[in-house]
Amino acid sequence: MPSSIRTNIVSGDRVILAPERARRPRDHKLVSPAAAQTAGSCPFCPSEPSRIPEPIRTRRSASYPNHEHAITVVPNLYPALTPDGDDLAMPHGPYDAFGGVGAHEVVIEAPEHIEHWTELDAAHIANIFETWQERVSDLRNDQRVKDIIPFKNVGPRSGATLAHAHSQIIALPQVSPRQLQLLERGQRYFELHHRCPLCDALHHERLSGERLILDDEHTVAWTPFASRAPFEVWIAPKTHGADFTRASRDQIQALAEHTLRILELWELAIGRVDHNLVLHSAPFAFADKAYYHWHLEMLPRLSTHGGFEWGSGAYINATASEVAARHLRELNS
Structure with missing residues (x-):
């Protein structure tokens, strides 16, 4: 059965039915992360080149001068x-x-078997973000594609099935429900206040400092006022921009430095936690809108959603964002 996109006429929930995904390998369930490095079971390692498809894109990195393919983008086999x-x-x-038309790509982020970005330097992470930019720019040339979501799952609680550092990019024929929510709320806020809601949030967070964690010339990292989980962090550029592909090299480098530092602070505060990273950039038809602001959402998976979350669409969080931010600031200092 081919992939298809289904909508629930009662709730509006949207589901991608993808039978191929059931065949994915799951090395987290086969071996421990430590054993995975020597078990020879990782399809993303250089010793297993025949186990991945022909690359779509490769990229060199100064962090791996002896590897021509430091970053490799391939079609997802599943x-x-x-x-x-x-x-x-x-x-x-x-x-x-x-x-179910679209695209699903995997970005293999390092030529050696590493599992966490804290094992990389910020320059290499910036190269990964630039690879995301390039792939989004290329995929949007398909007129059937309306929205593209780059994301990263780390650890089994995040949904990851392979330990080797990698991220994914999915191109959709429809604007995703989460993006529609961001667009609709942004538009309503702009109609009332004539300002971008995320720009206003950045301005307030920098003034109050309560939830601020990192702040440099280009980028801000903070815990959202209504964090969905303990130690959730958002990172966004100070300069308004809806389209991630237009972010400058300085912004990308600052984004990489902030992302790496948050991951390091998480390790100090809560250990090496499973987590999700999601990049939100405006769907192409909205790339010039004054009410959409691209940003990276970082969500540690410290708890699982229960019946209330599924039933209500709301989240229960036992740690206030101000408390989490204060703890991360103290660790950073």
Whole structure:
């Protein structure tokens, strides 16, 4: 059965039905992370080149001068969406469904078997972010694609099934529900205040300092006022911009430095925790909007969602964002 996108007519929930994903390898369930380095089971390691598809893109890095392919982008062998399909409607009685056209790529982030960005330097992480920029710019040339989400899962509680450092990029034929939420709230706020809501949030956080963690010439890192989980962190550029692909090299380097430092502070505060990173950039049709501001969301997976979260769409967080920020600031100093 090919991939398809289904919508629940009662709730509006959207689901990508991707049968191929059931065949993914899961080395976290086979061996411990320490054993994975010597078990020879990692398909992303240089000793296993035949186990990955032909690269879409490779990139050199000064951090790995002896490796021509320091960063490698490949098609996902177990894709949620593929470019081979179409986005035609496939009605099933009263239900909405569309063909699962799109793209699903994997960014293999290092030529050696490392598992965490804290094992890399900021310059190499900046190269990874620049690779995201390049792939988003290229994928948007497909007229069927409307939205692209770069993201990173680390550890089994985050949804990761392979330990070798990697991220993913999924191109969608529809704007995702989370993006629609950001766009709709941003537009309503702008109509009322004639300002970008994230710009206002940055201004307030820098003035109050309560939830501020890192602040440099280009970028700010803070714990959101309504954090969904303990120690959640957002990072955004000071200069308004809706489109991540237009971020300057200085902004990308600052983003990499802040991301690495937050990961280091997390390790000091709560240990090497499973986590998700998600990059939110405006869908192409909204790339010039004054009410959308690109940003990186960093979510440690310290707890799992229960029935209340699933049923209400709200989150229960036992650690105030001000407390988390203060602790991270103290560790940073």
